[in-house]
Amino acid sequence: MKHTISVLVENHAGVLARVAGLFARRGFNIDSLAVGVTDDVNISRITIVADGSDYTLEQIEKQLNKLIDVIKVKTLAPENMVSRELILIKVSCSPKQRPEIISICELAHGKISDISANSITIEISDSTNALNNFEELLRPYGIKEIVRTGTIAIQKGEAAVSVRN
Amino acid sequence: MQRMTVAKAMTECLKAEGITDIFGYPGAAICPFYDELYKSGINHILVRHEVNAGHSASGYARITGKPAVCVATSGPGALNLITAIATAYMDSVPMIIITGQVNSDQIGRDVFQEADITGSAEPFVKHSYLLKRPEDTAEVFKKAFYIAGTGRRGPVLIDVPCDVQKAEIDFEYPESVDIRSYRPSSKGNGYQIKRAAVTILEAKKPLIIAGGGLFSGNAAELMRELSEKLDIPVISTLMGLGAMPTDNERYFGMLGMHGCESAKCAVNNCDTLILLGARLSDRTSAPIMLKKGLTVIHIDIDPAEIGKSVAANIPIVGDISIVLGQLLEQLNNTVSENAVPKHDEWKAMLSQSRVDKGIKQVEKGFVNPKWFIRELNNYLPNRSIVVADVGENQFWTALNIELKNGRFLTSGGMGTMGYSLPAAIGAKTAEPNAEVIAVCGDGSFQMEMPELATCVQHNIAVKVIVMRNKYLGMVREFQTNHYGNRLYAVSLDGSPSYTKIADSYGIENMLVDSKESAKEGIKRLTESNKPFLLEVAVPEMLETIL
Ligand SMILES: Cc1ncc(C[n+]2csc(CCOP(=O)(O)OP(=O)(O)O)c2C)c(N)n1
Ligand SMILES: [Mg+2]
Numbered sequence: 001m002k003h004t005i006s007v008l009v010e011n012h013a014g015v016l017a018r019v020a021g022l023f024a025r026r027g028f029n030i031d032s033l034a035v036g037v038t039d040d041v042n043i044s045r046i047t048i049v050a051d052g053s054d055y056t057l058e059q060i061e062k063q064l065n066k067l068i069d070v071i072k073v074k075t076l077a078p079e080n081m082v083s084r085e086l087i088l089i090k091v092s093c094s095p096k097q098r099p100e101i102i103s104i105c106e107l108a109h110g111k112i113s114d115i116s117a118n119s120i121t122i123e124i125s126d127s128t129n130a131l132n133n134f135e136e137l138l139r140p141y142g143i144k145e146i147v148r149t150g151t152i153a154i155q156k157g158e159a160a161v162s163v164r165n
Numbered sequence: 166m167q168r169m170t171v172a173k174a175m176t177e178c179l180k181a182e183g184i185t186d187i188f189g190y191p192g193a194a195i196c197p198f199y200d201e202l203y204k205s206g207i208n209h210i211l212v213r214h215e216v217n218a219g220h221s222a223s224g225y226a227r228i229t230g231k232p233a234v235c236v237a238t239s240g241p242g243a244l245n246l247i248t249a250i251a252t253a254y255m256d257s258v259p260m261i262i263i264t265g266q267v268n269s270d271q272i273g274r275d276v277f278q279e280a281d282i283t284g285s286a287e288p289f290v291k292h293s294y295l296l297k298r299p300e301d302t303a304e305v306f307k308k309a310f311y312i313a314g315t316g317r318r319g320p321v322l323i324d325v326p327c328d329v330q331k332a333e334i335d336f337e338y339p340e341s342v343d344i345r346s347y348r349p350s351s352k353g354n355g356y357q358i359k360r361a362a363v364t365i366l367e368a369k370k371p372l373i374i375a376g377g378g379l380f381s382g383n384a385a386e387l388m389r390e391l392s393e394k395l396d397i398p399v400i401s402t403l404m405g406l407g408a409m410p411t412d413n414e415r416y417f418g419m420l421g422m423h424g425c426e427s428a429k430c431a432v433n434n435c436d437t438l439i440l441l442g443a444r445l446s447d448r449t450s451a452p453i454m455l456k457k458g459l460t461v462i463h464i465d466i467d468p469a470e471i472g473k474s475v476a477a478n479i480p481i482v483g484d485i486s487i488v489l490g491q492l493l494e495q496l497n498n499t500v501s502e503n504a505v506p507k508h509d510e511w512k513a514m515l516s517q518s519r520v521d522k523g524i525k526q527v528e529k530g531f532v533n534p535k536w537f538i539r540e541l542n543n544y545l546p547n548r549s550i551v552v553a554d555v556g557e558n559q560f561w562t563a564l565n566i567e568l569k570n571g572r573f574l575t576s577g578g579m580g581t582m583g584y585s586l587p588a589a590i591g592a593k594t595a596e597p598n599a600e601v602i603a604v605c606g607d608g609s610f611q612m613e614m615p616e617l618a619t620c621v622q623h624n625i626a627v628k629v630i631v632m633r634n635k636y637l638g639m640v641r642e643f644q645t646n647h648y649g650n651r652l653y654a655v656s657l658d659g660s661p662s663y664t665k666i667a668d669s670y671g672i673e674n675m676l677v678d679s680k681e682s683a684k685e686g687i688k689r690l691t692e693s694n695k696p697f698l699l700e701v702a703v704p705e706m707l708e709t710i711l
Contacts (some may be wrong), residue, residue, distance in 0.1 A: 010346060014295075018287060025288050055472075062469035068292040068312060071346040163345070 002031065003057050004083055004153045006161045007046040007064060008072040011037060015069045019046060022067065028052060028060050032085070032150035043071065043163060047152045049128075074161045076153050083153035086125045088113065089135065092142035093120040101141060108134045119144060166337045171299045172197040172330040175263070176205040178306035181338040184234055186210060186225065186594050188218040190245075192238025194278060195265030197330035210594065210623050213615035215242050217587035219249020221619075223258045224552065224591025227574055228599075230383060232259040232313040232321075233591065239265045240278030243324070244285065248581060250320050251289035255578025256404060257381055259318035261309055262286075269297055269326040283324050291319030299332035303339055311342045316349030317467040318381050349466065353483035353491055361439075361462045361479050362495040368437035368460075370511045371397045374420065377404025377577065378442015378465060382485035385409075388441055391493060395500075396508045398515055400428040402443045404577045407568035417515050422451040423560040423709050429453070430518035438475075440464065442485050445474040446578065464488050522711065531704045532683050534558070534632055535711040538565035538604075540684060541630075544691040546600050550574065550592045554585035554605035554613075557638040557709045562604045564710070571599075583612030589627045590619055600628070600691065607633040607657055617670045620696040628690050631663050634703040642709060667698035678702040 009015045016035060023030050031049040038045050050060055057075060064073045076083075093101050093115075101120055105112060110124035124134060128151055135146065155161065169177070175198055179187070186208045191199045202209055212218045218235040226233035237246050243264040253260045266272065267279045283293045292312050294305045305323060313321040365371055373392055379385045385408040392399050392415050399409045400417050409416045418425035420432060429452045432438065436456070440463045443449070455461075455475065463470075463477035464485060471480040481488055500506075527533045538561055545551075549571040553562040559575055566573060574592065576584040589603035605613070610631045620627050641655040667674035673693055677686040683701065690697045 014283070017284070021287055058472065059469065066317075066467070066469055068344065068347050 001051070001053065003050050003052070003060075004076045004078070004081060004151065005048045005050060005060065005064075006074045006076055006153065007048060007070060008038070008161065008163060009044050009046060010069040010071065011042050011044045012069055015044070016046070018067050018069065019064070022063055023050070023060075026059070026063060028056060034150035034152050036152075038162075040163070047150070049151050071163055072161060076155055080156050081153045082156060083127055083151050084125050085128050085131055085151045086123065086149040087131045087135070088121060088123050088147040089138060090119055090121045090144040090146075091138050092118060092144060094118060097141060101138070104137055108137075110134070166335045168333060169336050170197065170201070170330065171296075171302050171325070171332050171334055172201040174302045174334060174336040175306070175325070175330070176201045176207060177336060178303060178338060179207060179234060180205065182306070182310050183231070187234040187236060188212055188221040188225070188591065189236035190215045190218055190238070190242060192242045192265065192278070194239035194267060194327045195236060195242070195263075195330075197327060198236070198263070198265065198325070210590070210619060210625075212587065212619050215245035216249045216583070217590075217613065217616050217619070219246045219253065219260070219262065220581075220584050220587035221591035221594070222260050223249065223253045223256075224574060224588030225595040226259050226591075227380070227588075228550065228572065228592045228595040230381070232261050232310055233595075234261045234263065236263040237265070238278070239267055239282075239327075240280045243282040244280050247286055247289065250286050250322070252576050252579040252581040252584065253320045254289040254291070256377065256576065257318045258320065259313040260320040261313055262320055262322040264322065264324045265330070266295070266324045266326040268328040270328070272326065283322060286322050289320070290322050291317075293322035294324065296323060296325045296329055299329050299334045302334060303336060307339045307342050308344060311344070312347060316347070349484075350482050351484045351487050353464070353481040353488035355491075357479055357481045358488070358491050358495050361481060361492060362499050364437055364460050364462060364479060365395060365397070365439065365496070366500060366506060368506075369508075370435045371395070371437040371439065371508070372431050372435035373397050373399040373439045373441060374432070374443050374445070375399055375401045375405035375408040375441055376443025377402065378485050379405055379408040380572075382442060382466065384442070384486035384489050387486055387489035387493065391489060394493070394496065395506055396512075397439070398431060398508070398512055400431050402445075402449050402577075403563060403575065405443060406563060406573040407571060410569055411567050412569070415512065417519070419563060420452070421449045423564070424452065425520070425564060427515055427519045431515050434514070436460065437462065440475075440477075441489070442466070444470045447474075450474060525711070527704050530678050531702050532677060532679065533711070534561040534701065534703050534707065535565050536680070537683055537701055538562055541687050542567040544687050545571070545602075547571065549600040549602065550589070550596065552585040552589040552592065552601070552603045554603070554609035555580045555582045555639075556606040556609060557634070557642065557707065558604055558606040558609070558632040560709045561632065561711065582609040585609065586613040586616045586627065586629060589629075590616060590625050593625050593627050602628045602630060604630045604632065606638060607631055607635065607660060607663070608637045610663065611657075611660065614666065617667065617672055617696070617698070621670055621672065626693070626695050626697075628693070628696070629698045630690070631698065631700045632703050633663060633700050634705050634707065635660070636705055638707070639709060641706075645706075663698060663700040672696045672698050674698040674700065676700045676702065
């Protein structure tokens with residue numbers, strides 16, 4: 001099962017290595033990992049999508065909590081979160097194909113970020129599943145390159161994963 | 166606030182933490198610190214290999230209950246410590262490891278004796294610091310000691326570049342620390358304590374498993390009180406050995422792959438299992454077949470241990486001495502004087518499961534190690550500290566040693582050969598008045614032999630018993646039982662005479678090969694107030710469980 005875990009850490013050198021090392025040596029599988037600073041510059045957030053049983057998830061949470069630089073660990077409930085990933089996708093595109101691709105892009109609420117004579121680059125932020133579907137729609141045109149950020153997620157409603165609560 | 170070098174500040178930090186002895190081995194990158202150690206009044210014990218600085222600090226810390234310090238230079242020095250760090254980590258031993266590092270502007274360039282020690286040791290430390298900013302010195306040391314010595318104890322590494330050691334700072338040691346991301350819990354959850362109390366009172370066949378956490382948490386006495394008050398039988402893990410005096414009528418031995426029948430019978434038949442500071446590793450739980458409907462109460466300071474090996478019905482996270490205090494109070498409030506449970510039938514059943522195969526006669530010219538350890542018991546004063554190495558010798562000792570308020574130390578989680586002598590050196594340094602004995606095999610002894618010099622140089626009167634069977638016995642036994650007796654790479658042919666080795670260090674010694682000579686040897690060993698080595702001629706092909 002996939003789990004989305006939001007981890008607040010001290011913004012120290014080496015923290016990411018500790019977190020990644022923990023996953024590697026304990027055999028936890030990471031699907032994606034995204035890091036960024038929070039509103040407090042001393043704190044970073046690592047959003048991890050991990051795969052495993054409930055037992056594994058419990059161990060992941062507990063072992064993460066044991067790392068001294070980890071301030072808070074919260075697994076987000078799938079029905080109660082907004083999760084997004086950003087994709088940049090470059091497809092072969094002759095001038096003739098442009099209108100077709102642009103309309104697919106509009107349907108998917110994507111944005112054209114670059115156009116050249118024979119290629120087009122689109123950016124979309126959406127759930128991982130939606131991005132996968134979109135990728136399939138574009139595949140027939142010839143995908144040249146894909147860059148994805150890894151998932152970030154936030155809880156719905158007023159609840160927040162923050163050091164203030 | 167005082168102006169001084171970081172190197173001096175480091176010694177001031179150690180003194181502020183009450184450190185009087187440290188174990189180490191110098192090299193260029195740690196020389197600024199050594200130059201200050203020299204002026205500091207701290208007693209530095211020069212080991213003969215860095216790994217033993219780590220093991221000695223481990224033995225020291227396990228006796229004092231407080232973080233002990235070891236130190237090494239950059240590169241090979243630091244790397245030589247890793248096995249000791251991992252050994253301490255597996256057994257939750259509080260330790261501060263100080264390593265020298267190359268100059269900070271050279272880090273990452275593969276300069277002479279550079280090793281990424283914080284990176285290499287990461288899987289085996291509770292935490293680590295690379296001290297890059299001189300002004301962080303005091304805070305880093307304060308935090309390191311706090312982290313190592315609280316919560317689930319463990320090793321904390323501080324890596325200090327050589328140029329940082331020489332830098333000048335304004336120094337003042339902080340009085341307190343607060344780490345927002347590290348707040349180990351102390352009190353147990355009140356609701357779970359109540360549930361535990363009710364469950365324990367209703368149990369027909371309760372059982373306590375005493376783990377090493379009882380020593381880290383200084384709670385062995387409270388455990389004994391709990392056992393006594395409610396007549397609960399106790400068994401022990403390898404790490405918990407000695408928490409219950411071995412001659413207590415409620416004590417039913419050690420659990421584990423090499424444990425005893427009565428302990429196995431107890432776990433397999435109890436209806437309520439009270440796990441106290443025990444993580445039930447694979448080796449410990451090897452013989453267990455937990456019954457359906459069994460209630461498990463698991464008390465541990467580390468939430469990650471609860472539910473890891475066995476599912477817990479009543480999980481209680483907290484400092485074990487505080488939690489046991491809460492539990493005893495709750496039980497006092499709940500139970501009325503005349504309704505105190507008695508478990509005579511349950512104890513009788515367990516008593517019947519005690520098996521003693523007796524002591525087999527061995528060939529002439531040899532001593533039965535089981536007999537030997539039991540004989541040794543007669544000579545050991547109260548509060549003795551026995552350190553067992555790894556191998557058959559470890560279990561001959563663990564299963565037969567009598568512990569009367571004494572301590573038994575061994576490398577449990579890592580099973581690191583060569584632990585006993587350096588750990589004994591640490592224990593003896595911490596507790597100079599205690600009788601401290603290292604029991605090792607001839608294989609393990611050859612890994613730690615150089616530390617005899619440390620004993621002589623620093624006048625550390627550790628007693629060493631070498632169980633000489635001319636084999637890596639435990640592996641030999643494994644090959645016998647599981648690999649068609651194809652003995653390969655387990656003979657220790659070519660080994661020296663251990664008494665002659667002792668002679669060349671000027672250490673008193675004796676070779677014993679009969680009951681009579683063994684008695685004489687034990688007498689001389691325990692009467693001596695200097696280092697002493699006893700070589701015991703043990704038959705070549707004995708089993709672990711005798
Ligand atoms: C550092 C290390 N290397 C290898 C082993 C594997 N090992 C476990 S027991 C053992 C044999 C120990 O031989 P000895 O010290 O003579 O003890 P005996 O079993 O003969 O009593 C070995 C090699 C180990 N535990 N630790
Ligand atoms: Mg041997």
